[in-house]
Amino acid sequence: xxxxxxxxxxxxxxxxxxxxxxxxxxxxxxxxxxxxxxxxxxxxxxxxxxxxxxxxxxxxxxxxxxxxxxxxxxxxxxxxxxxxxxxxxxxxxxxxxxxxxxxxxxxxxxxxxxxxxxxxxxxxxxxxxxxxxxxxxxxxxxxxxxxxxxxxxxxxxxxxxxxxxxxxxxxxxxxxxxxxxxxxxxxxxxxxxxxxxxxxxxxxxxxxxxxxxxxxxxxxxxxxxxxxxxxxxxxxxxxxxxxxxxxxxxxxxxxxxxxxxxxxxxxxxxxxx
Numbered sequence: 001x002x003x004x005x006x007x008x009x010x011x012x013x014x015x016x017x018x019x020x021x022x023x024x025x026x027x028x029x030x031x032x033x034x035x036x037x038x039x040x041x042x043x044x045x046x047x048x049x050x051x052x053x054x055x056x057x058x059x060x061x062x063x064x065x066x067x068x069x070x071x072x073x074x075x076x077x078x079x080x081x082x083x084x085x086x087x088x089x090x091x092x093x094x095x096x097x098x099x100x101x102x103x104x105x106x107x108x109x110x111x112x113x114x115x116x117x118x119x120x121x122x123x124x125x126x127x128x129x130x131x132x133x134x135x136x137x138x139x140x141x142x143x144x145x146x147x148x149x150x151x152x153x154x155x156x157x158x159x160x161x162x163x164x165x166x167x168x169x170x171x172x173x174x175x176x177x178x179x180x181x182x183x184x185x186x187x188x189x190x191x192x193x194x195x196x197x198x199x200x201x202x203x204x205x206x207x208x209x210x211x212x213x214x215x216x217x218x219x220x221x222x223x224x225x226x227x228x229x230x231x232x233x234x235x236x237x238x239x240x241x242x243x244x245x246x247x248x249x250x251x252x253x254x255x256x257x258x259x260x261x262x263x264x265x266x267x268x269x270x271x272x273x
Contacts, residue, residue, distance in 0.1 A: 084113025
């Protein structure tokens with residue numbers, strides 16, 4: 001009874017492994033794993049040799065789920081390092097081809113390692129990608145996690161203006177040097193005699209310079225294209241209707257002018273009484 005209490009708890013068919021994520025405030029994350037069941041394929045559709053090979057791989061493979069967002073192969077190798085030698089760590093692929101860091105398959109060298117994984121005991125485990133000092137003396141780069149990871153990503157995506165200006169100036173300087181070297185190479189080839197010993201006389205057309213002394217781009221020398229006039233009153237009935245409307249408008253203005261003139265005449269009459 002005492003040994004069973006020391007084993008990791010289970011959630012259905014999964015084993016729940018609690019890991020501590022280090023930082024300013026430590027966070028506990030639960031990783032779930034179980035023995036891999038493999039793809040569901042009918043036995044009749046699968047050759048006997050492939051079926052035996054798949055069974056061997058399933059016996060040596062661990063399916064791990066609910067991993068932290070910064071999970072990597074180094075994290076998984078460290079987490080299960082005491083269970084046995086690991087052959088490969090493969091993260092699952094989403095439908096659009098992107099990698100899903102929350103799911104992966106860990107394949108061990110033998111099936112006994114899977115048994116040791118399922119019988120892991122409770123103890124404090126730190127989520128890290130560093131290799132133990134007893135296994136190697138080489139320094140291992142610690143990848144940032146949590147808030148530090150997002151801050152570094154934001155800083156990398158938004159460099160300071162001075163740094164950005166220096167990068168742009170460096171790029172433009174390299175481009176100008178490359179462009180000048182190409183012009184010099186073309187000039188050298190133009191002055192070299194051909195197979196018959198002749199040199200072509202006449203240089204390349206010089207670019208037109210603008211008011212600021214810089215060459216005018218080809219786009220600035222293009223002639224403006226006039227838009228085609230839209231066809232108004234294209235059909236005969238439209239033309240007749242347009243003429244009728246014009247005549248009606250003229251009559252209306254004529255009547256208004258007549259009324260205005262009559263009013264002016266009446267206002268000019270002398271009425272002493």
